[in-house]
Amino acid sequence: MNASPDAIETLARQVGAAPPLDAQLGTQLSALPVADPAALWLLAAVLLPSFVGGALLGLIGHRRYAAEINIAASLATLLGAGALTLHVINTGPASFFGEQFFVDPLNVFLIALTAFVGFTTSLFSRPYLRAEVARGKLDGGRMRLYHSMFQLFMGAMLTALSTNNLGILWVSMEAATLATVLLVALYRTPASLEAAWKYFILCGVGIAQALFGVILLYFAAERVLGAEGGALLWTHLNAIKSDLEPTVLSLAFIFLLVGYGTKCGFAPLHNWLPDAHAEGPTPVSAVLSGLLLNVALYAVLRCKTLVDGALETHFAGNLMMGFGLFSVVVGAFSLARQKDIKRLFGYSSIEHMGLIGFAFGMGGPAASFAGLLHMTVHSLTKSAIFFAVGHAVQKVGSAAIDDIRGLLRASPMIGWSLALGALAILGMPPFGVFASEFLILTTAIQEHQWAVPILLVSLGVAFAAGLGKVQGMVFGDAVPVLPGVRPATLPVLLHLALALLLGLWIPPELADWYRAAAHLLG
């Protein structure tokens, strides 16, 4: 792929036909993972900092430099993820630790994204939480809980992404849920306790359904691979997927989709999501929307690939398209009724996860490419918005949309970040969300015309509602602001710049990744 500055032209070419995996990089990326014990330390460099950091921050309690340790651990994770990514680009997919862990094009890009957003969130949370402590909303004990749970949550998500074993994937998803439940309830207000309880019960039930799905998958695989043959290892399952029993697999997929779908925020299982986003501290909202939803969707995608191979029908894709489309509609039409700024963007996440689910449901190289791109840009943009929202709420002292006015005058930096972030997430060019939404829509026009009007109306409604709400908050006379908040500008700018970059020009290396991953997804 040439590095054309014209995004539309590039995208149109993507839509046209399945681009062959011609580049040398592409073929290397699409190879099967090979055992690579030499690179084990790279994997350790990704996973260990989070767990060590989490344990350390839990043990030492809240010190003056706890936020710096948090940042250092996240930076170490990011460096590890960067090194692992470079290694995979140079030598191809690898598996580690008796094939229990592996990296291939699909998960390596998510590992890099997760480590990156984790790092920027830790940068953002330092001044943000310092202000919360100064206002007496949090004390030392809570800060200790926050820092150690944040790192453990990152560790659990990175484990979920890098493991080859679908059982370990389930266990780490559950661990990530437990860590975030404690984070959502951090303020210990009645509303935050209710949100955390709802989140715990709904996602607990959901993830129990997913466990039943994993049991069924294991049951089908054990008949082919035997109990000792690594019957839960994804690479092994992927190699024999056409031999798996279709009836059992289709049943398993229903349970897996409902289970992990609850965590993705697919409607009608989305009830926990707006509450958890609104009541938890803002850095947690940023990682929930930006990362956890992606990881849950990643789990669904891994399972979908197996089910597609076993069934050789479009059953799994149709289910995902249905759930996805319904989420887009529910998310978009709920935006207009929101009174709380964080709930507003929580519903926006439901809408976007639905869109991504729909894209992967359509399948095929172009739609999967668009889905992966949308996952990336949504993650970057949504966490940038939450960073801006967090500072805005701190400045104004209220999260009610009606109370926030004139941000551009009160604090130009926060006002512009929120305005640009909102424009980006609503799909305005030249940001990346526009590119991926355009690609999803054009694919839908070619393959599933019936869905296009629903998508267009929903996106239009979301645009009108979102723009109206944000306009009121950004323009107008400034409301009196509370002193003593120095926002972290770097994370917001970095995220928005990357989202802009991905809208204008996708680096060829990244495009090759996406294409190899889309090829893997089928």
Next chain:
Amino acid sequence: MNPLAWLPTLPGLPFAGQLINLCAAIMLLLAFAMLAQRRIVTLINLFALQGAVLCLSTAIVALSTGQSHLWGSALITLLLKVILLPWILHRLVHKLSVKWDVETLFNIPTTMLVGIGLVIIAFNVAQPISEFAGTITRATIGIALACVMLAFLMMITRSKAVPQVVGFMSMENGLFFAATSATYGMPMVIELGVALDVLVGMVVFGVFFFQIREKFDSLDIRHLEEKTKQE
């Protein structure tokens, strides 16, 4: 290779199939009993009993099929579901002094009828799976799924925090039972991981009980929702 290989096996154990079916039937019965039980302490005891039956049936499968890793699974169930979790729950209930709480339940006969409907659905769903299973326990897959569904129903119909959590844990019982009956259990690593998650989850639940109690003076979830709506 297998550290548990020295444990006894009785390949020709008579009535093994019938014994397992009996255990399955008792599990289903206990699931219904929990659905209708109003008193919290009795509910926890029923949950412990369900764990004990699960443990027994896993042990019978281990004994009769020679799947020695199932002994480990039975041990985890015994320690966690029969001893540790009920103990934690009893302590919590005692500390929160909700020991004698009696819950007013929404129309028990209707709930039971819905439960029967769920069992029929579970059997229908499990039918195709049972046909492919080669285990001696395959007839019980439907019952395992029914236990999961009934626990799910219990969580929906309860409004208090402790019974909801008992329902959640009972759902995990049903899942373990499903794993044993369909495939002779999951790999040990996974079972340990699941057990750890359940245990940590229980501790987190415990923390929550106190928080909710402190903020709302009650463990009633409905109460909790009303209060936040007023604000």
